[in-house]
Amino acid sequence: MKSVLLTTWAVTAVISAASAAQFPPPGGPRAHAGFGPGGFAPGMHPGKVVSGAPYTATATNTFTQTLANGNTIQRTTTATVARDNSGRTYVQQTITGGPLASTNGPATFTFINDPVAGYSYVLDANTKVATRRPLHTPPPDSENTPWHSNKPPHPNITENELGAKTINGLTVTGRSLTHNIPAGEIGNAQPITATTETWYSPDLQVVVTSTRNDPRTGTNVYALTNIVRQDPPAAWFQVPPDYAIEDARSFRRGPHGPAPPQ
Numbered sequence: 001m002k003s004v005l006l007t008t009w010a011v012t013a014v015i016s017a018a019s020a021a022q023f024p025p026p027g028g029p030r031a032h033a034g035f036g037p038g039g040f041a042p043g044m045h046p047g048k049v050v051s052g053a054p055y056t057a058t059a060t061n062t063f064t065q066t067l068a069n070g071n072t073i074q075r076t077t078t079a080t081v082a083r084d085n086s087g088r089t090y091v092q093q094t095i096t097g098g099p100l101a102s103t104n105g106p107a108t109f110t111f112i113n114d115p116v117a118g119y120s121y122v123l124d125a126n127t128k129v130a131t132r133r134p135l136h137t138p139p140p141d142s143e144n145t146p147w148h149s150n151k152p153p154h155p156n157i158t159e160n161e162l163g164a165k166t167i168n169g170l171t172v173t174g175r176s177l178t179h180n181i182p183a184g185e186i187g188n189a190q191p192i193t194a195t196t197e198t199w200y201s202p203d204l205q206v207v208v209t210s211t212r213n214d215p216r217t218g219t220n221v222y223a224l225t226n227i228v229r230q231d232p233p234a235a236w237f238q239v240p241p242d243y244a245i246e247d248a249r250s251f252r253r254g255p256h257g258p259a260p261p262q
Contacts, residue, residue: 059078063220065219086116092110108124111123157180165199174198174199179196
């Protein structure tokens with residue numbers, strides 16, 4: 001039980017921490033999250049239940065970084081993502097390297113968010129264990145776009161509307177964000193400019209593509225492709241019968257926020 005809980009916590013923590021190198025903003029340019037529980041379905045409003053807009057797609061994120069000596073780092077991560085007519089979401093990702101891959105090879109994780117039953121699940125294909133957590137759904141978001149925020153505008157951040165266009169058969173609206181960091185603000189000798197361009201489908205309420213360029217971390221290009229607008233298989237949103245279901249213990253909150261379960 002202990003190892004299962006630690007594995008589940010590691011999935012959440014590592015995916016969230018690596019978000020800048022893996023996945024684009026799920027709620028617009030201000031936020032970052034991974035495929036896991038932190039941003040349960042990539043490109044979606046975190047925690048928001050969207051019913052009546054089912055789809056299945058492939059989510060791909062490519063990270064590229066050029067080092068000072070000219071060397072380059074490139075990683076591409078893909079996942080199968082889906083949402084059914086009732087607002088359940090499904091994400092399946094195979095991890096081939098890093099701390100989440102098993103000693104026997106790639107590790108496949110499936111994240112199911114079920115607002116109907118009131119639970120979210122993390123399925124580990126290697127251990128055949130589904131870790132279950134109660135799902136707390138926030139009040140409906142009154143905004144129809146992902147870049148709404150109650151935070152005051154940052155003086156060094158500029159946002160611009162990019163209008164509408166069609167991507168992968170969907171009508172999308174775009175917005176760009178430019179973050180200028182003046183010289184000396186973080187110890188930088190010269191100004192730093194980071195940009196994010198996001199194209200969002202109001203119909204599906206998902207981010208269809210997003211590109212983030214930051215000289216400190218490299219370039220992330222996210223794309224939602226192979227979009228099929230129909231109900232996915234019902235079995236995707238159910239825990240397979242050969243899996244054991246374990247309830248995750250609540251995180252303990254310390255002076256620095258939640259701690260992993262023991």
